[in-house]
Amino acid sequence: MSSNSLEIVGAPGLKRRAKILVAKIGLDGHDRGAKVIARALKEYGFEVVYIGIRQTPEMIAKAAVQEDVDIIGISIHSGAHMVLIPELIEHLKRLNAEDIKVIVGGIIPWEDAQRLKSMGVSEVFTPDTPIEVIVEKINKLLAGKNVEQK
Amino acid sequence: MSKNNIDTLLYRALNGDIRAISKLLTIIEFPADHDIETISSIMRNLMNRGGKAHIIGVTGSPGVGKSTLISKLISLFRDRNERVAVLSIDPSSPFTLGSFMGNRIRMQSHSLDPNVFIRSTATRGVTGGLSPSSVLLIEAFDGLGFDKIIIESVGVGQTDVDIINVSHTVINVLMPGAGDEIQAMKAGIMEIGDIYVVNKSDKPEADLVYRQLTEIIRSSKYKSKYGWVPKVVKVSSIMGHGISELGDIIDEHRKFLIDRGSFSDIIIHRRVYSVELILKYIIEEKIRKDLKKDGSDILDKVVSGNIDPYTASLTIYNKLAKTC
Ligand SMILES: Nc1nc2c(ncn2[C@@H]2O[C@H](COP(=O)(O)OP(=O)(O)O)[C@@H](O)[C@H]2O)c(=O)[nH]1
Ligand SMILES: [Mg+2]
Numbered sequence: 001m002s003s004n005s006l007e008i009v010g011a012p013g014l015k016r017r018a019k020i021l022v023a024k025i026g027l028d029g030h031d032r033g034a035k036v037i038a039r040a041l042k043e044y045g046f047e048v049v050y051i052g053i054r055q056t057p058e059m060i061a062k063a064a065v066q067e068d069v070d071i072i073g074i075s076i077h078s079g080a081h082m083v084l085i086p087e088l089i090e091h092l093k094r095l096n097a098e099d100i101k102v103i104v105g106g107i108i109p110w111e112d113a114q115r116l117k118s119m120g121v122s123e124v125f126t127p128d129t130p131i132e133v134i135v136e137k138i139n140k141l142l143a144g145k146n147v148e149q150k
Numbered sequence: 151m152s153k154n155n156i157d158t159l160l161y162r163a164l165n166g167d168i169r170a171i172s173k174l175l176t177i178i179e180f181p182a183d184h185d186i187e188t189i190s191s192i193m194r195n196l197m198n199r200g201g202k203a204h205i206i207g208v209t210g211s212p213g214v215g216k217s218t219l220i221s222k223l224i225s226l227f228r229d230r231n232e233r234v235a236v237l238s239i240d241p242s243s244p245f246t247l248g249s250f251m252g253n254r255i256r257m258q259s260h261s262l263d264p265n266v267f268i269r270s271t272a273t274r275g276v277t278g279g280l281s282p283s284s285v286l287l288i289e290a291f292d293g294l295g296f297d298k299i300i301i302e303s304v305g306v307g308q309t310d311v312d313i314i315n316v317s318h319t320v321i322n323v324l325m326p327g328a329g330d331e332i333q334a335m336k337a338g339i340m341e342i343g344d345i346y347v348v349n350k351s352d353k354p355e356a357d358l359v360y361r362q363l364t365e366i367i368r369s370s371k372y373k374s375k376y377g378w379v380p381k382v383v384k385v386s387s388i389m390g391h392g393i394s395e396l397g398d399i400i401d402e403h404r405k406f407l408i409d410r411g412s413f414s415d416i417i418i419h420r421r422v423y424s425v426e427l428i429l430k431y432i433i434e435e436k437i438r439k440d441l442k443k444d445g446s447d448i449l450d451k452v453v454s455g456n457i458d459p460y461t462a463s464l465t466i467y468n469k470l471a472k473t474c
Contacts, residue, residue, distance in 0.1 A: 016180040017247060017274075042248035049270050052255040059261045063254060066267055068172040096169045 017047050018147040020138070021069040023060045024053040025088065028078035033127065037073065037105070040131045046138075057084055061091035064100055070142060076106040077127075081116065089120045101141045105129065151177075151188040160195055163294060166264060171294060175269060178290050179283040193286070196293025201417050203235075203292040204404050207301045207317030209342065214325045215349040216302050217256035218387040223300060224260050226397045232297035233265045237287055239280065239303040242272040249273075253302055267296070280312035282428040288316055289424065314342060315423045318416050319403045321396075323347045324363070326355035332362050344378055344403050347396060351384040360384050376412045378403060436470055444469055 022038040024031045031053045038050045049067050051060070064072050076084065085104060092098050104116065105125040113124035123137050151159075162170035174192060181189045206223075208216050220236060227234050238253040249272035260266040274281050280303070291299045303313055314320055322343030324331050346367075348360045363382045381399050385392035407413040442449070445466040451457040457465075 015182050016176070017272075039250055042243065042250040043246055045246040045248040047242075047249045047272050048251060049254060050250060050252045051258055052252075055258065059258060062168065062261050063258070063268075065169050066172055066261075067254075067270055068176045 016147045017045065018071070018138070018142050018145075019047045019049065019067065019069045020071045020073055021049045021051065021060070021064045021067055022073045022075070023051045023055040023063070024075045025055055025057065025060060025084050026076060026078045026080050027054060028076070029053070031075070033077075033105075034073075034075035037075070037131070037134070041073075041135070041138075044131075044135050057087035058091050060088055061095055061097070064092070065095050065097050069100060070145060070147060071101045071103060071122075071138060074102065074104045074106075076104060076108075079107070081106060081108055082112055085116055085121060086119055103134075103138070103141075105134075151184060153191070156188060156191055160192065168264070168267065171267060172269075174294075175287055175290055178286050179271065181283070193289070196290050197421075198293070199295070200289060200292035201414070203296050203299045204319070205288060205292075205299045205301070205317045205416075205420075206400065207303070207313035207320045208323060209303055209313055209320065210323030210347075211328075211331070212304055214323045214328075215387045216323050217253040219321075219323060219347065219349060219385065220253075220300050220302055221257045221259065222387050222390060222393045223298075223397070223400075224257065224266055226393055227298045228260075228263065228265065233295065234260075234267075234298045234300065235291040235294075235296040236266070236268040236300045236302065237284065237291070238268065238270045239284055239301065240270065240272055241304065242274045247274065267291070280316065280427070282424065282431050285316055285420070285424045285427055288420070316420045318407055318413060319344050319400055321345045321347055321400075323349050324359055325350045326353045326359055328359050332359065332366070335363070335366050344380055345396070345399055346380060346382045348382065348384045349387055351391065352386040352389050356384055376407065376410055378406055440470060441466065 020041055022034055022041070024034045034053075035050065038048045041048045049063070049069065051063055060072060060074070072088070074085065074088070081104065085102070088102065089098070092100055092102070098120065101122040102120065103123040103125065104121055105127065107127060108116070108124055116124055122141055125134060159170050159174060163174045177184055177189065177192060208220055210216050217238075224234050224236070236257065238251065240249050240251040240253065242249045251270040251272065254268055254270060257268055260268070269287065271281070271284055271287065288299055288301065301313060301317060320343050322345070324346065325348070346363050348356050348363065350356060351360070360382060367380050367382065381403075383392055383396050383399060385396055387393070404413070407416065445462075448457060448462050448465055452459055452462045
């Protein structure tokens with residue numbers, strides 16, 4: 001342990017784990033689904049910051065930047081995704097944080113999903129996507145980042 | 151990181167750029183990702199500026215209303231134009247090391263305020279309590295010029311003790327029906343807090359807890375650090391009742407510490423404590439990783455009764471110390 005780098009300590013607490021912010025964007029109702037996903041991600045070893053319902057794109061972007069997350073997971077069922085998600089991406093750019101990956105889950109038609117992806121969204125999930133699949137895609141997005149994963 | 155990059159990052163962070171603040175915090179939180187020179191120059195820069203912030207630790211059982219209360223305190227401090235940082239600490243799962251951090255939900259109304267910075271961190275420790283990096287995050291917020299730094303942590307065991315070590319003012323939050331806490335205080339096994347908040351006082355049963363607490367503090371030698379007699383205050387964080395009274399008590403406590411010179415003693419204590427914490431962490435890690443490997447022959451002899459545990463520990467200690 002004579003090296004002057006803290007890396008040799010290898011202590012779990014000093015090594016970064018993947019951090020994900022989960023939010024429900026817009027005005028649509030309850031947050032059961034989003035919370036279930038957030039809790040499931042914890043079980044997969046992620047550090048999940050959950051900020052709940054009725055979040056505006058700007059609130060989400062600022063929270064994600066303050067938390068320095070790797071990924072933002074958005075749940076949306078209101079149909080307003082073509083308005084709100086581009087706004088979120090715009091706010092991230094404004095904050096110099098377009099490297100934070102955005103994934104979206106909700107009732108989103110295939111064509112919309114393609115358009116969102118062309119705007120910078122990394123993944124779009126339908127409500128029935130199994131958690132294993134979501135985790136697998138998240139891990140792909142994190143590949144190359146220096147973070148601990150399960 | 152190059153000196154140039156560090157300087158730019160510090161410059162931007164000191165000018166309130168939230169992305170830069172956040173990146174600085176990440177570097178400090180996860181030192182293993184950087185060379186020691188980078189960490190060192192950032193920390194020294196911030197620590198030379200720090201030592202002014204009022205650190206307020208908020209503890210109490212899950213569900214008593216800590217996050218809701220903190221949100222109200224943020225509003226109170228913001229009304230006086232103070233800059234506020236919140237460090238929210240949640241436990242990590244000992245099995246998956248994952249963490250669900252939900253305190254922000256109750257504070258999101260402040261998320262657009264450029265003078266409020268909220269950061270969630272997980273304990274990540276094997277033993278629980280504050281991780282070394284949490285303590286250094288507080289140090290960083292201080293150096294970045296925040297006037298108030300509020301720490302939220304769940305009050306279980308070790309964490310409580312840790313929060314005393316880093317805070318100027320410890321607020322212990324209770325709620326109606328806090329029978330266990332009251333019993334623990336009567337038995338003298340719970341003695342934490344400069345200020346006791348009975349939250350949810352919109353419920354009638356709050357009066358009982360308030361009276362019991364007041365009585366315990368009056369009838370016993372309950373004194374928190376530096377001779378301050380703990381205060382009890384009834385609050386409804388949801389209704390906003392009692393918040394300004396709580397604010398006055400927080401100010402009074404701060405003034406009390408400053409008048410006695412204790413405010414800066416606590417900062418000295420915090421800095422010494424941060425080193426203790428990091429060293430303990432490193433040594434525990436060393437033991438966890440190398441004991442079975444480097445000490446297996448000696449451990450075998452302890453098992454068979456040929457070496458006593460004292461001698462064994464000393465021998466292993468000397469061996470590990472050499473490789474440190
Ligand atoms: N009736 C009442 N409920 C409250 C009060 N403060 C918080 N709560 C509720 O208590 C629950 C837990 O609050 P939270 O702030 O998350 O508690 P924490 O776990 O200690 O941070 C939430 O449902 C809050 O709405 C209060 O003053 N009165
Ligand atoms: Mg809380």
